[in-house]
Amino acid sequence: MAKSYYAIIDVGSNTMRLVIYLREKGGRLREVENVKAVARLRNHLMDDGLLSTEGIQILLTTLKSFKQVAESYPLEEIVCVATATIRQAQNQAEIIHQVSEHTGFDMRILSDQEEAYYGYLAVVNSTPVTEGITVDIGGGSTEVTYFKERELIESHSFPFGALTLKQDFFKKDLPTEEEMSDLRHYLIEQFQSLPWLKKKNVPLIGIGGGARNLVQIDQNLKEYPLAGLHQYKMKDSDLAFIKNYLFTLNMKKLQKVEGLSKDRADIILPATEVFHSLYDTVHASGFILSRKGLRDGIFFEQLTSEMGTALFPNVLEESIQELISDYELNVKHIQHVQHLAHDLFHQLHDRGIGALRKKDWQEVKRASYVFNLGEYIDNESSSQHTFYLLANRTIDGLMHMERLRMALMASFKNKTVFKQFLDPYKEWFLKDERKKIRLLGSMLKFCYSLDSTRRQTVEKLELSNDGDDLRVTLYCNGAYMPEEYQTEKQKKHLEKSLKKTIELSFVENKK
Structure with missing residues (x-):
């Protein structure tokens, strides 16, 4: 083709x-x-x-x-x-x-309105944020928008950018404390002239090269272990730290900062001040980078021209469909594993087993689409490939932490391998969160083994309590020996997570 x-x-x-x-x-x-x-x-x-x-x-x-x-x-x-x-x-x-x-x-x-609109469109079609403020600082202008429920509410273009701010406020390449203070006062005054920017308490989404460099610097300083910049989140303290850190450096050292493009060294401070001043004006709940911006917004408009709306109905669903297509996943198999996982999850939840919350199901469902996706590359090491691909691939609609949780669930093989994958990120999770992710991963692996031959032989399952132990009755529509063998082999992972013995009973449906 x-x-x-x-x-x-x-x-x-x-x-x-x-x-x-x-x-x-x-x-x-x-x-x-x-x-x-x-x-x-x-x-x-x-x-x-x-x-x-x-x-x-x-x-x-x-x-x-x-x-x-x-x-x-x-x-x-x-x-x-x-x-x-x-x-x-x-x-x-x-x-x-x-x-x-x-x-x-x-x-x-x-036009300035079009420039602001395309930035907004890129953000709402590539991130999970439904309400926020976007900011795109260029060399000669800065566009801001406010959107709610993914609809554009307000937009404005300020006639200043990183280059013009440098020219207007700094006598030399690098500013004095007084010049930085004057710049901050000017920016806050400008931003506060728009009532709709004040005290919104929503995410601030940065677009463009200045925002990208800021995130790269933050990731390098923190030795951040995950790949990808898109949908990376920073706090107010992170912005303030980087601004103060960069201000202490001379031009020679600034040009060598990891993550900062050499050609942006002389304009990174005005750009950073724009983000920090706007963050404070908005009372933002976080600073998020969107790698998708103006150019993507223009193409999103063209891609959706036949839909009657420029918005993708669901950003994450689009991304999952992309993964299914890229890795040639078996949709019928996915749907069946999802159906079995739904039955198992809700029957455990209804019995109060595993400390499951209803909202945990959304994570299980999400991971079920891509469980064992690394099989596409190599069957023997599919777990490693699954984790690496999902943890290190940008998935529009998923923040970094959500992406990592999905990768840990979808790659679950056993407790040892799970701990290996988790180790670089161990401090990111509380002990109970680690246990929960492991449980959800072991549930998925159990259900995956119930359709090991991709024939949808096991039609449904029923859970019953046998004292402290569990009995799982599996109703089948044909020969179930391969599924029985695989599930008996894999159930130990779920048993360890639940701290219960599981007895399996395969029954052929009489039609």
């Missing part, structure tokens, strides 16, 4: 990017190429509002190089958009003409 490639060129005030996407068989877009150029067009916007000849030349040269890269792919479509600097340039008509003449690109200049 022919592969479908799409490209987008984002002409920002600080950086320009070309991103190539491959449309997967499930319909989602996967990034396959990302080319960045630090053009800093904002520095070429003159006092009279014109983009200088030198600035136009930098723009054209960069776009020509992007075009050469793009031509190596059989593209279905290429989109070229520009933001604050080109939007604010008095000679934008001339710039558009030059771009068209020299590159053939039809450059679309986004």
Whole structure:
């Protein structure tokens, strides 16, 4: 089947990017190429509002190089958009003409409302957050939005970005204490001018390179063991610590900070202050990074154009369908394991066994979709592959802790292997939480073994108490010897978690 490639060129005030996407068989877009150029067009916007000849030349040269890269792919479509600097340039008509003449690109200049909207759209279609404030700081503007129940309520574009704040407040590359204080007072005043930003007590979601660098620095300082930046969460104290840490460094040391792009070293402090000041204004409940931003928002709009709404109905369900498609999982088998797990879970819950809560079922259900997914790579070491793939793959709609919990459940093999996988993250969980995750994983493994031949032979199960022990009666629609063998072999893991002996009784249904 022919592969479908799409490209987008984002002409920002600080950086320009070309991103190539491959449309997967499930319909989602996967990034396959990302080319960045630090053009800093904002520095070429003159006092009279014109983009200088030198600035136009930098723009054209960069776009020509992007075009050469793009031509190596059989593209279905290429989109070229520009933001604050080109939007604010008095000679934008001339710039558009030059771009068209020299590159053939039809450059679309986004309004500030469109820029804010696409950032919001990317966030609600790629994270589990249903109410929050987004902030996207570019080189020449900062867009903020407020959404509730995933619907856009408010948006605003401030006419300042990391580059302009540096130019306006810092005499040199690095600020003095007084300059940082002046910047903070200015930003808080600006943010408080919008009543809908104040004391919202919702997550603050950062978009763009400044937010990404901030998270990378935090992860490196903490030696964070999980892979992935998207949906990573920081606290107010984390933001304050990084801001103070960066402020103590000279430029040479700043450029060597792990996680900080060298080309952002001179603008990371104004960007960090924007996030910290806005966090305080919002009284945010956390700072979350969205790796999906403007470019993704534009494509999300195109992907959903036939749906009548630009919102995916359920972000996590979309991601799970993507996993099922990528790893060629057996949907009928998944559904049957899920059905058996549902019966087992609720019968244990109704008897007060295992300290199960109703909301635990959602985690079991989620993990049941991808249980033993690593079998796709290698059957013998499927547990290791399952854990690694799920713990280290970005899953839209799942925060990092939720993703880790799912990986631990879906990869459950035995107590020893579970403890090995858990060890780097042991301090993240209370003892009771560790026991609960192990129990839920052992339940899934038990139910998985009940459909070991993928024939849906075991139709249902019934639980009964036999003193302190449990009897599980399994009603079958045919020969059940393989399932009986596997389940007898695997039940010990569930027995250990429940601290109960389990007696199995297989019964052939009489029809």
